[in-house]
Amino acid sequence: MREVIKLSCTTCETPGRSTYFQTKNKKTKSEKLVTKKYCKFCQKHTDHKESKV
Numbered sequence: 001m002r003e004v005i006k007l008s009c010t011t012c013e014t015p016g017r018s019t020y021f022q023t024k025n026k027k028t029k030s031e032k033l034v035t036k037k038y039c040k041f042c043q044k045h046t047d048h049k050e051s052k053v
Contacts, residue, residue, distance in 0.1 A: 001027065007048040009039040017041060020048060 007020040019040060024033055032050040039046045 001025070004053065005033065005050045006053050007033070007035065007037065008051040009042060010047045010049050012039065012041050018051070024050075 002023045002025050005022055005024050006018045007022060008018050020037055022033070022035075034047055034049050036045055037048045038044070039048070
């Protein structure tokens with residue numbers, strides 16, 4: 001079963017800013033997802049980590 005997760009920038013000053021939503025299969029991937037994406041607040045490519053919805 002695929003569930004919706006929220007990706008937040010790891011370098012932004014303000015916590016909780018979400019810029020991306022993605023789906024993930026929780027049965028096969030139990031660890032937190034980390035991807036490199038563009039952050040419109042930092043205006044550069046940074047790591048985005050899975051956070052609570």
